[in-house]
Amino acid sequence: MTEASIYSPLLIITLAAAATYASRALGTLLSGKITVDSAMIDWITCVTYALLAGLVARMIWMPIGALTATPDWMRFTAAATGLIVFGLTRKSVGFGVLAGSAVMIALSAQL
Amino acid sequence: MEPSQSPDSHPFQTPRAAFWGGMREAIGVPMLVMGGSFVGFGSMLRDADWSVWQSLYSTLSTWALPGQIAMVEMAHTGAPLTAIVLAVGFINARLLPLVASLLPHMRRPQTSAWKYYAASMLIAATSWVGTMKRLADLRQDQRLSYLCGYGLLLYASSPFATVIGFYLAGQVPQPITLALVFLNPLYFMLLFLFDLHKPAKVLSLVFGAVLGPALYLVAPNWSLIITGLVGGTVAWWLGRTKLFKRGEPS
Numbered sequence: 123m124t125e126a127s128i129y130s131p132l133l134i135i136t137l138a139a140a141a142t143y144a145s146r147a148l149g150t151l152l153s154g155k156i157t158v159d160s161a162m163i164d165w166i167t168c169v170t171y172a173l174l175a176g177l178v179a180r181m182i183w184m185p186i187g188a189l190t191a192t193p194d195w196m197r198f199t200a201a202a203t204g205l206i207v208f209g210l211t212r213k214s215v216g217f218g219v220l221a222g223s224a225v226m227i228a229l230s231a232q233l
Numbered sequence: 234m235e236p237s238q239s240p241d242s243h244p245f246q247t248p249r250a251a252f253w254g255g256m257r258e259a260i261g262v263p264m265l266v267m268g269g270s271f272v273g274f275g276s277m278l279r280d281a282d283w284s285v286w287q288s289l290y291s292t293l294s295t296w297a298l299p300g301q302i303a304m305v306e307m308a309h310t311g312a313p314l315t316a317i318v319l320a321v322g323f324i325n326a327r328l329l330p331l332v333a334s335l336l337p338h339m340r341r342p343q344t345s346a347w348k349y350y351a352a353s354m355l356i357a358a359t360s361w362v363g364t365m366k367r368l369a370d371l372r373q374d375q376r377l378s379y380l381c382g383y384g385l386l387l388y389a390s391s392p393f394a395t396v397i398g399f400y401l402a403g404q405v406p407q408p409i410t411l412a413l414v415f416l417n418p419l420y421f422m423l424l425f426l427f428d429l430h431k432p433a434k435v436l437s438l439v440f441g442a443v444l445g446p447a448l449y450l451v452a453p454n455w456s457l458i459i460t461g462l463v464g465g466t467v468a469w470w471l472g473r474t475k476l477f478k479r480g481e482p483s
Contacts, residue, residue, distance in 0.1 A: 139294035149332025173461030176445020
């Protein structure tokens with residue numbers, strides 16, 4: 123694991139906020155003027171999905187902070203429970219998250 | 234789009250009533266889900282040794298959680314500033330089509346442009362869904378007010394949730410802190426699986442989940458950007474080929 127970032131958090135947050143508002147502003151500018159190309163939107167969606175899936179996989183498998191103290195199997199079990207409950211409850215994200223969190227609490231209380 | 238119903242079928246009489254109506258209707262599940270994930274964000278920031286002010290500043294200035302989470306994660310693992318900003322930019326680029334598709338429904342000639350730019354700050358996935366499904370019931374002059382009421386309630390509750398999460402993370406027993414920090418990976422994992430009609434989306438998730446950790450071992454700093462661009466582009470391209478086009482709802 124590398125050291126925490128060398129940049130000032132304030133700078134990071136400000137630039138991240140600007141990068142985010144840029145999309146909102148551009149969306150406002152374009153709204154109603156031109157039709158946003160759907161192939162372009164599909165591409166953005168795919169890039170976002172891949173990026174976030176990579177991030178989520180990393181956060182579960184190679185976490186930072188307090189979760190580094192938990193063994194891999196514990197995080198995998200909690201995530202798998204969330205998935206199973208999500209499947210059993212006809213795709214209820216709420217129940218899935220609750221079940222996964224409950225398993226994380228129960229298992230990590232044994233540490 | 235067109236106000237086709239008779240006047241008494243409208244739930245609100247005036248734009249002001251639509252504003253308060255939007256606020257009221259955002260209370261409940263939308264607020265709980267949004268609040269829950271910002272609680273998780275607050276906990277995550279505490280855990281990553283950021284300050285409560287930094288967490289508040291991020292929530293109020295960005296107000297788009299997936300990008301905020303990527304930012305903290307990448308900053309913590311020492312990714313370069315350019316990579317962080319690019320990743321956040323890409324992740325939150327999904328706001329562009331959300332804004333561009335919602336605002337045309339509420340445009341009126343007499344409304345000055347800055348109001349739309351201000352209202353765009355209140356558009357995120359939750360407020361977009363909430364407003365979109367109500368559009369048909371609202372008169373043209375009430376829609377912007379409704380969006381503002383709906384979005385403002387969610388926006389205004391996020392800093393509270395962030396701070397609650399931040400302080401909870403230190404106070405509650407360790408297993409609960411772990412669950413709080415684990416909340417967002419869990420939430421986003423399930424959120425993705427909720428809507429998987431297009432093959433390209435499924436492929437993006439698979440490629441991303443494989444490439445993300447794998448590339449991190451090889452090139453930690455730029456791994457997420459490469460994961461998104463390579464995994465996403467290949468998935469997008471494959472989704473357009475004949476092989477996956479079949480049976481796809483367009």
